[in-house]
Amino acid sequence: MAFAWSKFSSPASFYPLAxxxxxxxxxxxxxxxxxxxxxxxxxxPTDFQQGEAYRIIFIHVPSAWMSMFVYLVMxxxxxxxxxxxxxxxxxxxxxxxxxxxxxxxxxxxTGAFWGRPTWGTYWAWDARMxxxxxxxxxxxxxxxxxxxxxxxxxxxxxxxxxALVGAINVPIxxxxxxxxxxxxxxxxxxxxxxxxxxxxxxxxxxxMSLAAWFYAIAVVLARVRTIIxxxxxxxxxxxxxxxxxxx
Amino acid sequence: xxxxxxxxxxxxxxxxxxxxxxxWALARDLRLALxxxxxxxxxxxxxxxxxxxxxxATTPERTQLSAIGPGVLWVAALxxxxxxxxxxFAADYADGTLEQIALSPYPLESLVVGKVLAHWLxxxxxxxxxxxxLGLQYALDNELLVVLAAALLIGTPVLSLLGAIGAALTLxxxxxxxxxxLLILPLYVPLLIFGAGAxxxxxxxxxxxxxLSLLGAxxxxxxxxTPFAAAASVRIALD
Amino acid sequence: MIEAHDLAARRxxxxxxxxxxxxxxxxxxxxVTGANGTGKTTLLRMLAGLSWPAAxxxxxxxxxxxxxxxxxxxxxxFVGHAPxxxxxxxxxxxxxxxLELAGERASRDAIDGALDKVALGSRRSLPARVLSQGQRxxxxxxxxSLLARxxxxxxxxxxxxxxxxxxxxxxxxxxxxxxxxxxxxATHAPLGLPEPRTHSITLQ
Numbered sequence: 001m002a003f004a005w006s007k008f009s010s011p012a013s014f015y016p017l018a019x020x021x022x023x024x025x026x027x028x029x030x031x032x033x034x035x036x037x038x039x040x041x042x043x044x045p046t047d048f049q050q051g052e053a054y055r056i057i058f059i060h061v062p063s064a065w066m067s068m069f070v071y072l073v074m075x076x077x078x079x080x081x082x083x084x085x086x087x088x089x090x091x092x093x094x095x096x097x098x099x100x101x102x103x104x105x106x107x108x109x110t111g112a113f114w115g116r117p118t119w120g121t122y123w124a125w126d127a128r129m130x131x132x133x134x135x136x137x138x139x140x141x142x143x144x145x146x147x148x149x150x151x152x153x154x155x156x157x158x159x160x161x162x163a164l165v166g167a168i169n170v171p172i173x174x175x176x177x178x179x180x181x182x183x184x185x186x187x188x189x190x191x192x193x194x195x196x197x198x199x200x201x202x203x204x205x206x207x208m209s210l211a212a213w214f215y216a217i218a219v220v221l222a223r224v225r226t227i228i229x230x231x232x233x234x235x236x237x238x239x240x241x242x243x244x245x246x247x
Numbered sequence: 248x249x250x251x252x253x254x255x256x257x258x259x260x261x262x263x264x265x266x267x268x269x270x271w272a273l274a275r276d277l278r279l280a281l282x283x284x285x286x287x288x289x290x291x292x293x294x295x296x297x298x299x300x301x302x303x304a305t306t307p308e309r310t311q312l313s314a315i316g317p318g319v320l321w322v323a324a325l326x327x328x329x330x331x332x333x334x335x336f337a338a339d340y341a342d343g344t345l346e347q348i349a350l351s352p353y354p355l356e357s358l359v360v361g362k363v364l365a366h367w368l369x370x371x372x373x374x375x376x377x378x379x380x381l382g383l384q385y386a387l388d389n390e391l392l393v394v395l396a397a398a399l400l401i402g403t404p405v406l407s408l409l410g411a412i413g414a415a416l417t418l419x420x421x422x423x424x425x426x427x428x429l430l431i432l433p434l435y436v437p438l439l440i441f442g443a444g445a446x447x448x449x450x451x452x453x454x455x456x457x458x459l460s461l462l463g464a465x466x467x468x469x470x471x472x473t474p475f476a477a478a479a480s481v482r483i484a485l486d
Numbered sequence: 487m488i489e490a491h492d493l494a495a496r497r498x499x500x501x502x503x504x505x506x507x508x509x510x511x512x513x514x515x516x517x518v519t520g521a522n523g524t525g526k527t528t529l530l531r532m533l534a535g536l537s538w539p540a541a542x543x544x545x546x547x548x549x550x551x552x553x554x555x556x557x558x559x560x561x562x563x564f565v566g567h568a569p570x571x572x573x574x575x576x577x578x579x580x581x582x583x584x585l586e587l588a589g590e591r592a593s594r595d596a597i598d599g600a601l602d603k604v605a606l607g608s609r610r611s612l613p614a615r616v617l618s619q620g621q622r623x624x625x626x627x628x629x630x631s632l633l634a635r636x637x638x639x640x641x642x643x644x645x646x647x648x649x650x651x652x653x654x655x656x657x658x659x660x661x662x663x664x665x666x667x668x669x670x671x672a673t674h675a676p677l678g679l680p681e682p683r684t685h686s687i688t689l690q
Contacts, residue, residue, distance in 0.1 A: 137433040144429055148420045151498060153538070157483040158416050162430060165412060165476055169434050172465075176437035180444060233499055267589075275583055282574040343568030346536060352560045352589045482554060486537050 009086050011228045012237040018221040025218035032211035039204035053117040057201075060110035062209040063103045064128070066216055067135060068170075070100035074142075075167035078160035090156035091231065093163060094146060095224035099216050101139035107132050127181040131174045138166045152231055268353030272361025280369045287369050290331050294374055297323040298381045309386040316385030317395060317446035320378050324371075324399060325435050328406040329428050331370045332414040335362055336481065340418050349485055356474040359481065363407045363474075371403030387446075394449045394459075398442040401462040408473040409434050415480030438465060487511050488533060488637060488668060492542035495528045502528055503689055504541065512636070515659060515669040515679050520689035526672035527567065527641055529689065533670060534564045534639045546637075563588070563635040565643055569622040573615035577606055577625050580614055584629050592632050600628040604654060619646035624654075631658055638662060638669040644677060652677065 040058030047054040074096040081089035111129050112122040123129070142159050149155035232238050280287060301319045302312055339345040348358050378399055379392040387395070413431040417423045445458035487509060494504035502525030510516045518526050531537040533544055535553045543550045546558050571580045578597055585592050592600075601610045604624035609617060614625070623646050630638065638659070644652050656678045659669050663683055671677060 134433045134436055137429065141430045141433065144426055145416065148417070148422060148426055151486075153496075154483055154486055157486070158480065161412070161476060161480055161483065162416060165434070168472075169437075172437050173433065176440040176461075180440045231499075271583075271586055278579075279572060279574055338572075341568070342572065343566045343570040344572065346564065346566050347570045347584060347587060349536070349554065350534065350559050350562060350564050351587045352556070353587070355554070486553075 009088055011088050011091065011232050012235070014088055015225055015228050015241075018225050022218050022221050022225075025214045025221070029211050029214035029218055032207055032214060036204055036208035036211050039200065039207060044201045044204055045198060051117070053114065056110050056114045058204050058208050060107060060114055061205050062212040063110065064107040064132060065209055066212045067100055067104035067107050067132065069213075070096055070103060070216060071135065071138070071163075071167065071170065074100060075163050078163040078167075081156060081160050082164070087156075087231075088228075090160065091224050091227045092220070093160060094156070095220045095227055097139055097142045097146070097159075097163075098223065099219050101136065101143060103212070103216070104132055104136040104139060108136065125181070127174070127178040130177045130181070134173050134177070135170065138170070141166070265354060265357045268351070268357030269361040269364070271353065272348075272358045273365050274361075276362050276365030277368065280365065286334070287373075290327060290370060291373050291377065293330060294323055294327040294377065295381065297326060298384070302384065312384075313386040316382060316387050317391070317443045319385065320382060320395060321399075321402075321439055321443040324374050324378065324403065325406065325432065325439060327374060328370060328403070328410055329424070329431065331366070332407075332410040332427060332431075333417075333424060335366050335411055335414045336418055336484075337414075337423075340484070345418075345481065346485060349481060355478040355481060359411060359474050359477045363404075363411050363477075366411075367404050367407040371399075371407055375399045375403060391446050391449055394455045395446050397459060398445040398455070398462060401459065401466050402438045402442040405438055405462075405466050405469045406435065408469040408477075411477040412473055412480055415477050415484055418481075418484040438462065441465070487547055488670070489545040489548075490533065490542065491545065493529070493532060493539050493544070494541035495525050495532065495537075496540040497525070497528065501540075506542070506687075508685075508687060510668050510670060510685075512666045512668050513663050513683060515663055515671065515684045517677065517679065517684055517686045518670065518672040518689065519674070519686060524689040526689055530639050530641050530670065530672050534562060535559065536564075558637070560589075561635055562637045562639065563630055563633045565626050565630065565638075565640045567641050567645075569626045571614045571622055571625060574613060576613055577601060577610045577617065581625060581629055581632070585632055588633055588635075590633060596632060597628075600632050601625070603631065604628045605650075620648060620651055623647050624651060627651075627655060627658055630662075636667045638667060638671075640669065640671040642672055642674070644673055644675050 036058060040055055044055070044058075046052060074093050077089045077093040077096065080086065081093060108129065111132070115124055115129075116122050142162055145162055146155045146159050149158055229238065298319060301315065305311065305315065336345060339348060349355055351358065375396055379396045382392045382395055410427075410431055413427045413434075416430065417427045420426060441458045441461045445455035445462070448458055449455045489507075489509040491507050492504075493506040495502040506529070508516065518529060520526050528537060532539050532553075535544070535551060535555055535558045538553055545551065546555070546561070549557070551558050570584065572583075575583065578594075578601065581597050581601065582592070585597075598607070598610065601607055604627050606617075606621060606624055606628070609621065614622060617625075623643070626643070643655055647655060652675070659671070659677070659679060662669060663680075
């Protein structure tokens, strides 16, 4: 991934590149979602233990994976920013947070809707869901911090530090919540144990995960373009763009 | 010539020396805290009041209180810590001292450690001493109270260390203390789990060694890592 | 010697200044003037190493430096907008604490002497909260005279000082220049520094 980046590391050159990439990822996401949903809701057999309700894992599991993956990517860009001071890295981190939060939110809601018919309760304090909830708070923290700081540069740096501190803590938090949960075996139910996987179910989940990934890339690229326009306001290259010059 | 500049006074400490920075910050912050004893007393009172609220909201029944006791005492400690964290940097930020601290030849990390130590001595340590007494309100027996105190003793410094990062990041921001809570409380979760869990483990006969060791590990990691993050955050706030 | 090369500053989205270059040699002072909001404080904070420039670089003794560079910190005495005083400490305690923070140890006599020179001798044991703004500024002056630092960066040092105070400030700076130090000061009011050793820049 590193080879061409130096060429595109300025907002001015990344903006058009991102613009070209978005349609590919958007269409890719749409197609993969269609395939994935067809597999998940059409092809995959009814589960022996959980009936039809289990099908929501085709949305729940991919969104949960993405919620964690996006946080790692956000931490990666934050580390790049603190190391190399490139504005675009900070903008990427800024663009990732809302998408990560949305993924986490979807994971929590679909997890609740899965839990209800399967285990009779919307919210069981199991390790994974509780960790997802804390992850949501971590995302909200980064978003809230950015909103609270007016100076963009201070916001970039503060959010970068926060994202990294959060990233280091995520495994610790997950481990501690798992520990807490296993010590209270009786009181908890594991609402997110995926049913034993027929290979078609696994395929469906992988396709949906890829779809979620493409979707996230498309949305984040679109958002980063908006961020670039907002923050590079006044730059000459921006005014030279056809879509801006015409307006 | 440019070399003909004022000579450094012979008493100037070697830059990079760690302990003088810690000592300076600790001594000064303690002296300042002792001159605002009322503020410290109020923070402790907050702890007492919060702990006393839960039985009123739930039940005076002793077995149930005993079940929630360790959790309540720990959560209240977290909240008390949160309430006191802005004190760490806000006053210095407002009167210009923080700039002088950041520009000092001593490493900022060591000055931060000194401040955090002073903060713990005036906020965390009193809670460690007070909690076992309040634990009697929750019908916790002596063995549990000892474990509670030990867990708080190891855990409260970590609250101060992690809190320093949050306090520095939110310096001068609107909605500072709620934002600080949002940022820091998720990071406090493992401490809460291990700290309150230590008491539960003792109660159920499993023994608290594992929990206390994990708390100890968290303390060591925090001691080594958080000064750098907190110092970086202070510099960011001063930019 | 401190130099600026092509310095630029931003506040939010607005550019405060750009392409700013200058050099200040030992024994010389630079006075920065300009209307409110033109970036005087921002410039001084960049030179002191508190802020990152939006573009360009600062050099200390020929070496480019980034914010919080240890070499600059060891050589700098910075006076910011707010006099860095704690309300709860007395003038003597404040001065002693600030000096210790800078790694210097001054004897009680030296501190008393410095406070006498700025006409605060009788007030030395009062908590800073009862002192006026002008008196607090004078404590800052006392600190400057006790710190043996080559680089002085002063942000509006004459604020709240009366005529006698401004004269004292100017005299202190001149003494510092005589010893081979450099000074950069942002100011609205003229400080009365000797012409040949002072250059002026105005930000707009």
